[in-house]
Amino acid sequence: xxxxxxxxxxxxxxxxxxxxxxxxxxxxxxxxxxxxxxxxxxxxxxxxxxxxxxxxxxxxxxxxxxxxxxxxxxxxxxxxxxxxxxxxxxxxxxxxxxxxxxxxxxxxxxxxxxxxxxxxxxxxxxxxxxxxxxxxxxxxxxxxxxxxxxxxxxxx
Amino acid sequence: xxxxxxxxxxxxxxxxxxxxxxxxxxxxxxxxxxxxxxxxxxxxxxxxxxxxxxxxxxxxxxxxxxxxxxxxxxxxxxxxxxxxxxxxxxxxxxxxxxxxxxxxxxxxxxxxxxxxxxxxxxxxxxxxxxxxxxxxxxxxxxxxxxxxxxxxxxxxxxxxxxxxxxxxxxxxxxxxxxxxxxxxxxxxxxxxxxxxxxxxxxxxxxxxxxxxxxxxxxxxxxxxxxxxxxxxxxxxxxxxxxxxxxxxxxxxxxxxxxxxxxxxxxxxxxxxxxxxxxxxxxxxxxxxxxxxxxxxxxxxxxxxxxxxxxxxxxxxxxxxxxxxxxxxxxxxxxxxxxxxxxxxxxxxxxxxxxxxxxxxxxxxxxxxxxxxxxxxxxxxxxxxxxxxxxxxxxxxxxxxxxxxxxxxxxxxxxxxxxxxxxxxxxxxxxxxxxxxxxxxxxxxxxxxxxxxxxxxxxxxxxxxxxxxxxxxxxxxxxxxxxxxxxxxxxxxxxxxxxxxxxxxxxxxxxxxxxxxxxxxxxxxxxxxxxxxxxxxxxxxxxxxxxxxxxxxxxxxxxxxxxxxxxxxxxxxxxxxxxxxxxxxxxxxxxxxxxxxxxxxxxxxxxxxxxxxxxxxxxxxxxxxxxxxxxxxxxxxxxxxxxxxxxxxxxxxxxxxxxxxxxxxxxxxxxxxxxxxxxxxxxxxxxxxxxxxxxxxxxxxxxxxxxxxxxxxxxx
Numbered sequence: 001x002x003x004x005x006x007x008x009x010x011x012x013x014x015x016x017x018x019x020x021x022x023x024x025x026x027x028x029x030x031x032x033x034x035x036x037x038x039x040x041x042x043x044x045x046x047x048x049x050x051x052x053x054x055x056x057x058x059x060x061x062x063x064x065x066x067x068x069x070x071x072x073x074x075x076x077x078x079x080x081x082x083x084x085x086x087x088x089x090x091x092x093x094x095x096x097x098x099x100x101x102x103x104x105x106x107x108x109x110x111x112x113x114x115x116x117x118x119x120x121x122x123x124x125x126x127x128x129x130x131x132x133x134x135x136x137x138x139x140x141x142x143x144x145x146x147x148x149x150x151x152x153x154x155x156x
Numbered sequence: 157x158x159x160x161x162x163x164x165x166x167x168x169x170x171x172x173x174x175x176x177x178x179x180x181x182x183x184x185x186x187x188x189x190x191x192x193x194x195x196x197x198x199x200x201x202x203x204x205x206x207x208x209x210x211x212x213x214x215x216x217x218x219x220x221x222x223x224x225x226x227x228x229x230x231x232x233x234x235x236x237x238x239x240x241x242x243x244x245x246x247x248x249x250x251x252x253x254x255x256x257x258x259x260x261x262x263x264x265x266x267x268x269x270x271x272x273x274x275x276x277x278x279x280x281x282x283x284x285x286x287x288x289x290x291x292x293x294x295x296x297x298x299x300x301x302x303x304x305x306x307x308x309x310x311x312x313x314x315x316x317x318x319x320x321x322x323x324x325x326x327x328x329x330x331x332x333x334x335x336x337x338x339x340x341x342x343x344x345x346x347x348x349x350x351x352x353x354x355x356x357x358x359x360x361x362x363x364x365x366x367x368x369x370x371x372x373x374x375x376x377x378x379x380x381x382x383x384x385x386x387x388x389x390x391x392x393x394x395x396x397x398x399x400x401x402x403x404x405x406x407x408x409x410x411x412x413x414x415x416x417x418x419x420x421x422x423x424x425x426x427x428x429x430x431x432x433x434x435x436x437x438x439x440x441x442x443x444x445x446x447x448x449x450x451x452x453x454x455x456x457x458x459x460x461x462x463x464x465x466x467x468x469x470x471x472x473x474x475x476x477x478x479x480x481x482x483x484x485x486x487x488x489x490x491x492x493x494x495x496x497x498x499x500x501x502x503x504x505x506x507x508x509x510x511x512x513x514x515x516x517x518x519x520x521x522x523x524x525x526x527x528x529x530x531x532x533x534x535x536x537x538x539x540x541x542x543x544x545x546x547x548x549x550x551x552x553x554x555x556x557x558x559x560x561x562x563x564x565x566x567x568x569x570x571x572x573x574x575x576x577x578x579x580x581x582x583x584x585x586x587x588x589x590x591x592x593x594x595x596x597x598x599x600x601x602x603x604x605x606x607x608x609x610x611x612x613x614x615x616x617x618x619x620x621x622x623x624x625x626x627x628x629x630x631x632x633x634x635x636x637x638x639x640x641x642x643x644x645x646x647x648x649x650x651x652x653x654x655x656x657x658x659x660x661x662x663x664x665x666x667x668x669x670x671x672x673x674x675x676x677x678x679x680x681x682x683x684x685x686x687x688x689x690x691x692x693x694x695x696x697x698x699x700x701x702x703x704x705x706x707x708x709x710x711x712x713x714x715x716x717x718x719x720x721x722x723x724x725x726x727x728x729x730x731x732x733x734x735x736x737x738x739x740x741x742x743x744x745x746x747x748x749x750x751x752x753x754x755x756x757x758x759x760x761x762x763x764x765x766x767x768x769x770x771x772x773x774x775x776x777x778x779x780x781x782x783x784x785x786x787x788x789x790x791x792x793x794x795x796x797x798x799x800x801x802x803x804x805x806x807x808x809x810x811x812x813x814x815x816x817x818x819x820x821x822x823x824x825x826x827x828x829x830x831x832x833x834x835x836x837x838x839x840x841x842x843x844x845x846x847x848x849x850x851x852x853x854x855x856x857x858x859x860x861x862x863x864x865x866x867x868x869x870x871x
Contacts, residue, residue, distance in 0.1 A: 020398045028397055033345040034338020038467050039553040040401075043802040046467060074338035083337065090336045094328060094768055097776055098201025098521035099335030100468045106336060128810035132802065134467045135201050135521045136779030137772065138813040 003063055007032070008076035018064035023047045025063045026073060034074035034103045038132070045131030048104035049073045055111040057104075057130065074103035077110060086110060089148040090141070097135035105131045109145045117152045119145075167310050171250035172196065176234035177307040182255040183212070185263070185299035189283070191216065192224045196236030197248040198492060199331065201521035202832050203769040204244045206329045210765055211249045214322040215256030215314055217280040218295070225330075228516040230498050230509075238493035238595060240524070240658060241626065242735060242830025245765060249828065257314040259304060266298045317763060317824035324824060326768030331518075343490050343517035344471045344550060351473075352381055353397040354538035354549040355404035357390040358559055359609070361796030362654060363416025366390065370410060377403050382541035387611035391538050393547055401552070418794040419653050424458035424565035424857075427588040427649060434588070434647040439624060440634040443641035447582040449573030451681055457570070457670035457856045459840075461790040462563040463805060464659055468520035470527035470560070471550035474535035478544030485512045489532040490519025496597025497529050504533060504607045504614060523780065525595050525657040527551055527560040530605040537606055557805060558797040559605060562790050563659035564590035564629070564652060568670035572639075578682030580693060583642040585671070589629035590652035591619030592662040605655075619650040622662070626732045631664035632837060635671055636730050637693040654792065660777070661731070661836035665784075668729035668837020669844065669858070676725065676845040677854065685714040686726050686845065696730070698760050701821055702739040703728055705758035709819055710741040718850035721746055722753075725845025731834030736761045737821075738834045740778065742842035743814075744850050750862055752782045752814040752843055757835065759818060762826035770831045771818045777835035778816060783808040785840040787859050 001018070004011050007030060014020075014029040021040070026032040026049070035058050038046030042060030049058045050072040078084035086106050089095070096102050105128060112119055112127040119127070124145050133141065150156050168174055176182070176196070184192045193212055199205045205225055213220040226233070236248055260280070267285040268275045270293050277288040286292040317324075335341050359366070371383045374392060379399030384391045390407055394400035420426045470490070477484035485505070491497045494514040502509045519528060531551055539547035551559070566589045573582040596603045598617025607614040621628035630646040661668075679689035687707045694700050706712075706726070716724065723746075728739040737760040745751045755778050764770045787806050791798045799805045840858065848854045853868035 016396070017398070020396075024397045028347070031347065032338070033340055033347070036342070036344065036468065037550065038469070039802060041553060041801055043553075044467060074336075078337070080337065087336045091328060091332055094326075094332065094772060096201075096329070096332050096335055097203070097772060098467070098518070099332065099341065100466075100520035102335050103338050125810045131810065132467060132807060133810075134465060134523075134780070134807065136776030136783075136813075138779060138808075138810055139775060139816045140772070142810075 003067055005063065005066055005071060006069065007071045008073060014063060016063050019062045022058040022061050022063045022066055026058060032073050032075050036100060036103065038100070045104040045108060046101055048107040048131065050107055050111050053111065053114065055108045055130070074106055077106060084110070085148040085151040086113070086145065089144040089151065093140045093144040093147060095137055095140035095144040097137050101131060101133045105133070105141060109148070113149055113152055117149050119149060169308055169310055170254045171247040172234060172236040173251035173254055173308055179255050179258060179304035179306060179308055181234045182252055183259055183304060185259065185295050185303065187296050187299070189296045190222050190224050191218060192226055193252065194226045194233050195248045195252065196228055196234040197239045197244040198228050198516045199518050200239060200492065202773055203329050203766065205331070206327060207245060207765045207769060208249050208252050209330065210322050210327055211253045212256045214320055215253055216260050218283045220322060220327060222283065228494055230494050230512070230514045235495045238496060240492055242731065242832045242834070245828045245830055249765065253314050254308060254310070258308055258312045261312045262303055263295050263298050267293050270298070320824070323765050324763070324767065324822070326766055329769070341518060342468065343473065343488055343519055344468055346473055346488060346517060346548065348546045350545055352393050352395065352542060352545050352547045353400040354391055354393045354535060354547045355400045355552065356534050356549065356555065357404050357407035357411060358555060359388055360413050361416050361419065364413045365416070367412040367414050369407070369412065373410065374403050374406050377406060382538070384538055384541050386537065387613065388609040389537065389606050391534065393538050393542055415795050419792055422792055424460055424567050427565060427567050430649045431647065433651065434649050436645060436647045438643060439630050439646050440642060440644040442639065445582065445584065445641055445643035447573060447641040449581045450576045451574040452571065453678060453681055454569065454571035455674055455677060455856060457568045457666070457673060459566050459666045459669070459858045461565050461654060462659055462784055462788050463557060463790050463799065464523050464526040464560055465805060465807060466520045466522050466526050466556065469551040469553055469556040470531040471519065471548065472532040472535040473546055473548045474532070474539040475546040476539050476543045483507070483511055485536065487512065487514045487532060487536065488517045489514060489528060490517060490522070491528045491532060492522065492525070493595060493597060496595060497532060500596035500602045500604050501533065501536065503602050504604060505536070524659040525561055527556055529596050529603070530559065533604040533606045554800045557799045557801065561594060561655045561657035564592055564656040566663060566666035568666055570670055570674040572674065572678055574678060574682050578684055580637070580639050580678060581641060583635060583639040585633055585635070585644040586647065587629065587633055587663065587667060588647045588649065589663055590656040591621055591648070591650045592628040592656065592658050593620035593622055594655065594657040621648055625734055627663065629663040630667070631662045631732055632667040632729055633663065634733060636696065636699060636733055638695045639693070660780070661833040664731065664833070665836040665840065669840035672727040672729070672838060672841025673844040673856065676848065687712055688714060690726070690728060698737050699728070699730055702737045702758040702760050705819055705821060706739040706741050706756050709758060709817060710756040712741065720851060723846050723850025725842045725849050727838035727841030727845065729834065729837045735829040736831055736834035738838050740835065740838040740842040742839065742846040744843060744846040746847065746850050746865060750786055750860060750865060751812060752786065754815045755782065755839065757818040758821065759831065760821040760823060761829050761831045763824045763828040764820055764822045765828050767820055767822060770820060773831040774818050774835055775816050777832065778839050779808060779813055781836045781839035782814060782843060785843045785858055785860060787861070789859055
């Protein structure tokens with residue numbers, strides 16, 4: 001069965017059953033592999049995308065539930081020529097080891113900075129509560145998000 | 157005098173060059189102005205590829221951007237065994253450093269001939285060789301395929317540390333841009349044409365057997381292409397990923413299993429009941445281990461089964477050849493050892509190794525032997541049902557927790573005597589552990605999960621224990637401290653109720669943790685400050701230097717005491733007693749939760765090839781060890797593993813992670829050593845000591861959960 005969803009500003013058709021998790025439609029139907037499977041249970045955040053302005057774990061939401069809602073994935077965060085300040089900051093701070101958690105964290109961070117471009121350390125930590133990192137790059141990630149916020153505020 | 161007429165034995169070459177001696181196995185200089193680098197080591201999030209690129213660029217005098225990395229493959233890569241033990245810089249890095257130095261020399265020799273000048277008159281800048289009196293030629297013009305078709309001679313000396321311009325700088329990691337822009341970066345992301353998806357339905361416990369199953373019902377499900385049963389191995393291949401998952405869930409519902417023998421209680425001290433099976437060996441004695449002092453102390457420390465808990469469940473792709481390619485097998489895997497894996501795979505499949513082509517593709521960080529190899533055989537067995545089609549198998553989160561090999565539980569018993577001056581005059585260390593090394597490539601069997609579940613199962617290889625000085629269960633069991641009398645005993649119980657294998661630091665985690673806690677217990681009995689007490693028992697100046705450095709960073713006050721909620725403690729070790737020196741101070745806050753609020757680390761890895769890369773590894777190791785120490789334990793009941801997801805196995809979250817401050821003592825003149833594992837024991841020790849310092853309760857059984865702290869306070 002074909003469903004049409006709004007991904008990164010475009011209508012996209014996916015040949016998936018209604019209850020198929022959005023994650024598989026993004027990865028396997030649309031080739032948007034930046035969102036990654038980590039648990040399938042909404043516990044780790046590796047699959048986080050932004051829907052209606054909010055960070056959502058795409059492994060845990062059926063594709064039929066997001067029809068008509070704007071979905072943003074990490075692929076639309078920036079372009080290679082013009083990376084989003086968050087992406088630039090992750091590179092500047094070398095805020096990754098294996099990087100499997102990175103795209104989900106970037107999307108959670110974007111959802112935060114979209115509504116609050118001057119978050120406190122505690123607010124950033126809270127916003128990332130649903131994202132796990134196993135390599136232990138947390139302190140670099142926190143630094144990178146602060147750096148990106150500063151950039152977005154026009155302070156650097 | 158008689159002349160020896162036998163040929164001189166081959167010279168020992170640096171790192172993995174010794175066993176892969178041809179230069180062209182490592183490098184090629186290309187006409188298009190690039191250099192291709194073939195390393196047998198693999199990226200597991202530790203930044204190794206960036207570091208070896210730096211070492212190569214340094215010796216060749218080229219810009220790093222010219223280097224192209226070839227993913228490790230059994231089709232052409234040097235066999236460097238397994239990427240583990242924090243040995244990649246020593247093995248692959250030093251090999252490439254030397255290969256690059258010889259390559260540069262060969263190129264300069266050609267340049268001198270071509271330009272008609274002496275070698276001494278030549279200089280190189282980014283691959284352009286110039287003669288002092290004029291004239292120049294490039295590497296790209298000079299190189300021909302025969303240039304490197306020779307063995308290394310070891311007649312050429314690499315640059316001196318003071319000549320380094322690329323090594324020692326914090327070059328940005330080459331893989332991060334793709335990872336932050338959502339580009340295909342992992343084996344999980346491979347989507348070749350015609351890809352099918354597989355899932356495995358595992359037994360309820362390690363020794364359960366399949367009684368009955370009706371495969372028809374599942375074969376008729378939407379999208380299902382094949383259902384594979386071979387003994388107790390059960391899996392499904394489907395067109396779409398979610399179809400494979402649904403079909404696997406149905407298999408799980410309808411399969412009837414006989415549970416295997418009951419598992420014991422989940423207590424590390426179960427090891428002590430297995431003494432009859434132990435291989436007990438005294439691994440160090442000094443002086444008279446029966447020496448008694450003015451005061452005697454003893455204590456027992458434990459750690460539980462731990463999971464690697466990679467963020468990505470393990471994944472592999474396999475494709476069997478069809479038609480003209482029949483009998484060939486292509487594999488893509490995030491295994492840490494493609495050659496050992498190929499050897500085991502050939503045994504399972506009964507086919508020649510050269511018909512199996514294994515190529516590495518990155519997975520998530522693994523921190524040791526996780527399920528990377530196991531899922532590879534799963535993919536191969538499922539793909540065999542659909543020749544000519546690539547099959548991707550990714551384990552579900554539940555599979556990863558239930559079936560990855562765990563880190564062994566351990567019990568460490570320490571005893572010591574203090575003389576009347578408060579110095580340690582005698583030291584005893586006994587440890588009990590299962591094996592820490594059951595990777596593929598073992599002797600007398602096959603170390604791949606599915607191989608044990610087949611109709612005709614293959615036996616597992618004998619669980620291994622890497623020998624000293626690096627050691628496995630006994631890694632870091634011999635104290636680096638200088639005691640006049642000591643005895644260290646290793647009780648290795650190879651067979652374990654649950655499969656155990658390598659996790660970051662192996663036995664070095666529990667051994668160093670126990671030693672560091674006990675040192676604090678002794679310091680207190682001696683009325684000494686923990687920092688001063690350590691320094692007075694150490695001779696090695698590099699060991700002392702990291703301890704002094706971390707004390708200075710944290711503004712440690714002699715004999716500082718916690719306030720009932722907050723406190724600080726120190727831990728130290730030299731990894732494997734031969735690699736990185738690491739000292740850590742932890743600050744804890746015990747209130748509603750047990751929190752590590754800050755960690756300071758001082759580190760000496762000899763020559764730091766990429767200082768920021770080293771610091772990144774150290775920070776990561778510190779946070780992961782804090783997570784192990786405070787929260788982690790694999791749970792099981794009589795039938796099987798009950799830890800199945802992140803709620804069952806919480807790790808430190810963004811809300812909980814400590815602030816972290818790391819200082820590097822760079823020693824460009826000292827050989828470079830790995831940074832990935834040495835933090836694990838010192839951090840656990842520092843946290844144990846900080847908790848004691850804060851609240852006066854000594855916790856000796858990890859993890860240090862709130863319940864255990866409450867119990868210790870009321871004891």
